[in-house]
Amino acid sequence: MRWLTSFLTSSAGRKVLMSLTGLFLCSFLIAHMSGNLSLLLSDGGQAFNEYAKFMTTFPLIKVLSIGTYVVIILHIVQGILLALKNRNSRPDKYVSKASGKGSTWASRNMALLGIIILVFLIIHLKSFWYQVKFGHIPTVNYGGGEIKDLYTIVVTAFKNPLYVGFYLVSLAALAFHLVHGFQSAFQSLGIRHTKYTPIIKFAGYAFAILVPLGFAIQPLYILMFK
Amino acid sequence: MKLNLKIWRQKNSSSPGKMVDYKVDGIDKDMSFLEMIDVLNQQLIDGGEEPVAFDHDCREGICGMCSMYINGQPHGPWEKTTTCQLHMRAFNEGDTVYIEPWRAKSFPIIKDLVVDRTAFDRIQQAGGYISVNTGNAVDANSIPIEKELADQAMDAATCIGCGACVAACKNSSAMLFVSAKVSHLALLPQGQPERKDRVLNMMNKMDEEGFGACSNTEACEAACPKGISVFNIARVNREFISSSAFVKKKDS
Numbered sequence: 001m002r003w004l005t006s007f008l009t010s011s012a013g014r015k016v017l018m019s020l021t022g023l024f025l026c027s028f029l030i031a032h033m034s035g036n037l038s039l040l041l042s043d044g045g046q047a048f049n050e051y052a053k054f055m056t057t058f059p060l061i062k063v064l065s066i067g068t069y070v071v072i073i074l075h076i077v078q079g080i081l082l083a084l085k086n087r088n089s090r091p092d093k094y095v096s097k098a099s100g101k102g103s104t105w106a107s108r109n110m111a112l113l114g115i116i117i118l119v120f121l122i123i124h125l126k127s128f129w130y131q132v133k134f135g136h137i138p139t140v141n142y143g144g145g146e147i148k149d150l151y152t153i154v155v156t157a158f159k160n161p162l163y164v165g166f167y168l169v170s171l172a173a174l175a176f177h178l179v180h181g182f183q184s185a186f187q188s189l190g191i192r193h194t195k196y197t198p199i200i201k202f203a204g205y206a207f208a209i210l211v212p213l214g215f216a217i218q219p220l221y222i223l224m225f226k
Numbered sequence: 227m228k229l230n231l232k233i234w235r236q237k238n239s240s241s242p243g244k245m246v247d248y249k250v251d252g253i254d255k256d257m258s259f260l261e262m263i264d265v266l267n268q269q270l271i272d273g274g275e276e277p278v279a280f281d282h283d284c285r286e287g288i289c290g291m292c293s294m295y296i297n298g299q300p301h302g303p304w305e306k307t308t309t310c311q312l313h314m315r316a317f318n319e320g321d322t323v324y325i326e327p328w329r330a331k332s333f334p335i336i337k338d339l340v341v342d343r344t345a346f347d348r349i350q351q352a353g354g355y356i357s358v359n360t361g362n363a364v365d366a367n368s369i370p371i372e373k374e375l376a377d378q379a380m381d382a383a384t385c386i387g388c389g390a391c392v393a394a395c396k397n398s399s400a401m402l403f404v405s406a407k408v409s410h411l412a413l414l415p416q417g418q419p420e421r422k423d424r425v426l427n428m429m430n431k432m433d434e435e436g437f438g439a440c441s442n443t444e445a446c447e448a449a450c451p452k453g454i455s456v457f458n459i460a461r462v463n464r465e466f467i468s469s470s471a472f473v474k475k476k477d478s
Contacts, residue, residue: 003470003471003473006430006470007470007471010429010430010433010466010470011399011429011432011433011437011438011439011440012401012429012439012440012462012463012466012467013466013470014439015439015440015463016463016467082439085438085439086396086397086398086399086438086439086441088331088438089330089331089332089397089398089399089436089437089438090329090330090331090396090397090398090438091331092329093329094295094298094326094329095232095234095245095324095326096232096295096297096298096324096326097298098298098299098394098396099297099298099299100445101299101394101445101448101449102394102443102444102445102446102447102448102449103396103443103444103445103448104443107441107442107443107444108396108441108443108445110441180442183442184441184442187442187456187459187460187463188440188442188463189463189464189467190460190461190462190463190464190465190466190467191460191464192457192460192461194457
């Protein structure tokens with residue numbers, strides 16, 4: 001198994017790990033965003049609360065969520081280690097400002113964008129995930145027994161313009177992180193060809209715009225119309 | 227043409243350096259950038275000062291020796307051009323020009339603008355070769371090679387190992403260099419016997435030498451005087467992944 005440890009500690013191998021965990025997290029974003037769309041229904045939060053109950057109790061989802069925690073931690077730890085290694089590769093900086101020619105702003109600032117997303121993640125988990133797991137939150141009954149009323153917690157949070165503002169800034173950071181990250185993941189895995197790379201790049205841009213937009217609709221809707 | 231120069235001066239690898247201001251006059255727009263430095267150095271010698279040390283050899287854009295970071299860009303503002311082929315018509319009267327050495331942990335500064343790039347040589351020695359029998363030269367076209375592959379291999383082989391990719395990269399990554407050297411041989415039948423070991427050994431050496439990881443910013447491709455494509459980086463990733471997984475080694 002020595003090949004595996006030497007692969008995973010090599011710079012290219014670490015990038016493979018970043019790609020695979022990153023792409024997995026992209027699939028997580030799609031699932032999370034689709035679930036959130038139920039916030040838009042005018043049913044007093046029933047669909048959303050039942051969805052939240054399903055996501056916290058269904059065994060297969062529970063296993064998958066543990067996997068997601070592991071993947072998120074791997075992506076964060078590996079990202080930090082890579083950023084430190086990369087900084088260390090140029091201990092003496094240039095005096096003149098780099099032209100940045102040929103590279104996008106997002107590609108040069110993935111670590112910064114990642115840190116903004118991490119701060120968001122901590123606050124986001126504190127406001128919702130922690131409340132559901134360990135907090136005392138109200139319950140409702142739709143006829144199938146008492147279930148936790150996460151809907152009320154979410155609506156209360158999204159009526160605060162400051163919280164929504166922070167949410168939108170974080171989603172913008174996510175968008176830029178995805179603009180580079182999505183296509184970069186394929187490059188690190190060696191998947192590049194004049195035939196299909198334009199498709200990957202297009203899909204990356206579409207993903208980076210649509211997913212954060214899908215997350216931004218609910219807080220804006222609740223802030224303005226609830 | 228008059229120019230204001232800000233040049234990195236450093237006595238040797240162990241002493242600290244700093245940017246020093248110089249003024250040069252009488253620069254012709256048809257001079258090369260290195261000829262402009264020659265004019266400055268003559269001026270310094272006449273004034274009893276130490277001339278600026280810089281690397282150069284062929285001065286026709288093929289040896290890969292010249293290496294100046296000019297106004298935030300390796301080899302200056304022109305695309306696909308080495309410093310020696312950069313001409314002074316790229317600048318205007320009274321411009322301020324910043325001139326620095328390549329900066330990377332793996333390229334320590336020897337003096338002024340001269341850096342030690344033997345890390346590249348050591349990467350090459352780790353696997354950038356093929357085994358051939360000595361004796362008479364083999365007939366040029368005895369092995370048929372698909373035109374497209376031959377073109378791609380030749381494009382990769384145009385890498386002159388100047389180090390502009392490392393200098394341009396925010397991580398000081400050598401991936402474009404290594405990918406060009408690996409691709410050049412991996413695409414050709416002559417490179418097949420050592421193909422798997424080559425990529426593993428060269429990539430390991432690259433990490434050992436302290437170069438950073440690739441963030442796929444593609445700044446290297448824009449800075450490369452030979453226009454080496456980042457498609458080669460995808461190829462070296464592919465080669466590295468498959469060779470790591472499938473190479474047969476007793477001890478792994």
